Amino acid sequence: MSAFPSRLSLMGFPLDAPSLPQTLDLLSDWMFGPRRGHTVVTLNPEFIVQARSQPDFARALAQADLVTADGIGIVWAARQLLGQDVPRAPGVDIARGLLQRHGPELRVYFLGGQPGVAERAAQEAFHDFGTQVAGHHHGYFGPEEDSRVIEAIAATRPHLLLTGMGAARQELFNERCKAAADVPVLLGCGGTLDVLAGTAQLAPAWTRRAGLEFAWRIASDRRRWGRAPRLAEFVRLVLREKSRQGR
Structure with missing residues (x-):
């Protein structure tokens, strides 16, 4: 982490500031270095809103x-x-x-999504990048089954675990897996498995350049409409904190 600026604190939550290339470099070092677990969180407004009322999530x-x-x-x-x-x-x-950069040398476990999604994502990763598929498992299981799934993951010895089970659930699972399994990098990646599997569309390039992909996803997928209030709550919290700081 010495190559990056010091860790920031945003509304009481940690935020590092690596660029995407720096992130890929760091995770590559972790994946192929000494086998020690590292959890990666990709922070969005929904996480902050949820974690404010969920101590376990905030701790993760x-x-x-x-x-x-x-x-x-x-x-x-x-x-x-x-x-x-x-x-x-x-x-x-x-x-x-990571899949594109490392191709056949990378061994990945795909975890999350509805039954069939992780399997399809694994198949597509193998087809597109030559990725070694360590294993796959859907995300429809409760915390009481975590130990069983973690044991299955540990037995495959992947370099990378892609966990797409939604905010909080995936971060809490990865923290538990980090402590119990020999996986160098555990990445909470939300709907990424659906994108890899082709069951969800990647937002158009222009929305990604403009930073509007979240709005595009809400508008194009009714299942996401219930998440819009969290974004509004996040905006309210930021503006309130900005006013308190006198900015």
């Missing part, structure tokens, strides 16, 4: 080895509250970047 964020800015909302908040411009390193770009 604080304990993460790397926290990148996933959404444009985090970039905006850092500019408003810290006066700093932080680069984005979204989960989908991190995952695809």
